[in-house]
Amino acid sequence: MFALKNILDIMKQDIFAQHLGIRIVEAGEGQARGEMLAGEVHLNSLGIVHGGAIFSLADTTFAAASNSHQATAVAVNVTISYCKAAHKGMLYAWAKEISLNRRLATYLIEIKDEQENLIALFQGTVYRKEYS
Amino acid sequence: MFALKNILDIMKQDIFAQHLGIRIVEAGEGQARGEMLAGEVHLNSLGIVHGGAIFSLADTTFAAASNSHQATAVAVNVTISYCKAAHKGMLYAWAKEISLNRRLATYLIEIKDEQENLIALFQGTVYRKEYS
Amino acid sequence: MFALKNILDIMKQDIFAQHLGIRIVEAGEGQARGEMLAGEVHLNSLGIVHGGAIFSLADTTFAAASNSHQATAVAVNVTISYCKAAHKGMLYAWAKEISLNRRLATYLIEIKDEQENLIALFQGTVYRKEYS
Amino acid sequence: MFALKNILDIMKQDIFAQHLGIRIVEAGEGQARGEMLAGEVHLNSLGIVHGGAIFSLADTTFAAASNSHQATAVAVNVTISYCKAAHKGMLYAWAKEISLNRRLATYLIEIKDEQENLIALFQGTVYRKEYS
Numbered sequence: 127m128f129a130l131k132n133i134l135d136i137m138k139q140d141i142f143a144q145h146l147g148i149r150i151v152e153a154g155e156g157q158a159r160g161e162m163l164a165g166e167v168h169l170n171s172l173g174i175v176h177g178g179a180i181f182s183l184a185d186t187t188f189a190a191a192s193n194s195h196q197a198t199a200v201a202v203n204v205t206i207s208y209c210k211a212a213h214k215g216m217l218y219a220w221a222k223e224i225s226l227n228r229r230l231a232t233y234l235i236e237i238k239d240e241q242e243n244l245i246a247l248f249q250g251t252v253y254r255k256e257y258s
Numbered sequence: 259m260f261a262l263k264n265i266l267d268i269m270k271q272d273i274f275a276q277h278l279g280i281r282i283v284e285a286g287e288g289q290a291r292g293e294m295l296a297g298e299v300h301l302n303s304l305g306i307v308h309g310g311a312i313f314s315l316a317d318t319t320f321a322a323a324s325n326s327h328q329a330t331a332v333a334v335n336v337t338i339s340y341c342k343a344a345h346k347g348m349l350y351a352w353a354k355e356i357s358l359n360r361r362l363a364t365y366l367i368e369i370k371d372e373q374e375n376l377i378a379l380f381q382g383t384v385y386r387k388e389y390s
Numbered sequence: 391m392f393a394l395k396n397i398l399d400i401m402k403q404d405i406f407a408q409h410l411g412i413r414i415v416e417a418g419e420g421q422a423r424g425e426m427l428a429g430e431v432h433l434n435s436l437g438i439v440h441g442g443a444i445f446s447l448a449d450t451t452f453a454a455a456s457n458s459h460q461a462t463a464v465a466v467n468v469t470i471s472y473c474k475a476a477h478k479g480m481l482y483a484w485a486k487e488i489s490l491n492r493r494l495a496t497y498l499i500e501i502k503d504e505q506e507n508l509i510a511l512f513q514g515t516v517y518r519k520e521y522s
Numbered sequence: 523m524f525a526l527k528n529i530l531d532i533m534k535q536d537i538f539a540q541h542l543g544i545r546i547v548e549a550g551e552g553q554a555r556g557e558m559l560a561g562e563v564h565l566n567s568l569g570i571v572h573g574g575a576i577f578s579l580a581d582t583t584f585a586a587a588s589n590s591h592q593a594t595a596v597a598v599n600v601t602i603s604y605c606k607a608a609h610k611g612m613l614y615a616w617a618k619e620i621s622l623n624r625r626l627a628t629y630l631i632e633i634k635d636e637q638e639n640l641i642a643l644f645q646g647t648v649y650r651k652e653y654s
Binding site for chain 1 (some may be wrong): 270274298300303304307310311314330334340
């Protein structure tokens with residue numbers, strides 16, 4: 127397994143995540159936590175947080191969790207269900223590993239707001255490319 | 259149906275899409291086309307275009323297509339399959355309507371690169387909130 | 391909410407579920423449990439339980455959970471991730487409600503075998519048609 | 523590629539598909555066509571074709587298409603969007619290959635009724651286990 131420090135260092139090289147203000151605050155052993163302060167820049171034309179911003183927070187946290195083992199994991203398939211509109215404020219993502227095989231692994235990521243409302247549920251599968 | 263001009267005007271109020279450089283170039287009658295010049299800012303820690311950036315391009319094009327009728331459409335569920343890694347350069351999204359009911363509608367969005375490679379396939383369903 | 395008896399009575403009218411040997415053993419308040427004894431008839435050409443049989447068990451349990459409130463719920467979108475091949479023997483499905491809105495609700499269904507291995511994870515959204 | 527005859531022979535060993543009356547009528551080069559006569563036995567408690575029956579038709583056609591190359595393909599992830607309720611009568615599935623990589627491939631399967639109505643759209647990804 128990568129040391130926690132390593133996976134956090136890798137995530138710091140994620141320019142897109144930084145552009146959106148996404149931070150990985152914890153990662154290791156198939157789990158990760160991420161957060162994003164949703165502001166003006168994350169809003170869509172309806173004035174609520176854009177689905178792509180919510181997805182990006184979840185996806186980055188998913189990447190942190192799935193790359194916390196000794197293999198490079200790339201996303202194959204993702205499904206997101208939007209449960210509640212999100213407004214400006216902190217959003218939190220929590221990724222947990224549901225299944226881990228040699229080549230494939232599946233994760234479930236919950237995205238919640240400050241009031242602990244479930245904003246979206248994200249289910250993703252990675253292909254694990256190599257063992258380093 | 260909204261006039262094309264209207265839906266394009268609405269999309270211009272999408273601050274998040276603008277922040278990522280996403281442009282809707284065509285929209286109407288359940289279809290839409292979008293594009294994004296993927297640059298440094300869209301890359302992840304592996305140096306390829308972030309899944310969240312690809313998703314956001316597809317999602318914005320999906321929003322343009324699904325809001326081209328006289329109802330406010332909000333995303334319920336989306337699935338994205340990543341077929342090929344994307345590098346810096348233009349990315350194109352094309353959304354078409356697969357099914358349209360009174361309250362629900364389903365769209366399929368293809369994301370391709372400049373060489374016409376399929377980068378991802380996005381299947382999304384909206385809930386149609388009101389008739390204006 | 392339907393009384394437990396009512397939802398179980400409704401599920402008994404599910405001819406397809408009976409044809410596959412699917413039984414709902416518990417349902418109410420957005421939750422449900424189902425089971426199926428996977429036998430020769432549920433196998434595919436590889437000699438393992440067919441993805442359609444696993445899906446049908448999950449889908450029937452999802453229907454029981456989502457129809458346990460006073461509204462007719464119909465499936466809009468479903469995603470299933472297959473985590474492990476299933477062999478002959480008992481399969482168990484457990485559906486729980488993740489999100490409940492006036493018109494839409496989302497459920498997560500785990501399918502496990504007798505050894506508690508996770509066989510598949512099913513995420514489904516329903517549209518709630520009417521209040522009776 | 524398997525000869526068409528071979529893949530059709532393999533599909534005949536799919537006991538579950540036969541139990542549901544699913545027939546693969548064409549398969550090869552990443553494509554396949556399947557059909558099923560939906561009768562009393564395929565109905566759910568609402569008197570319409572069970573989501574699991576529709577899924578199983580699509581899934582079997584997906585298996586035929588994805589196993590038409592020289593590799594054993596197993597389903598990783600599937601999403602199905604239900605567009606219209608199906609009634610008794612013939613249902614048709616058409617699977618086409620969207621993307622084919624060494625280890626992963628993605629397919630899109632349309633399910634239609636006799637009137638050419640789109641009943642459901644199925645998007646599935648397989649993992650390709652071995653080259654024979």
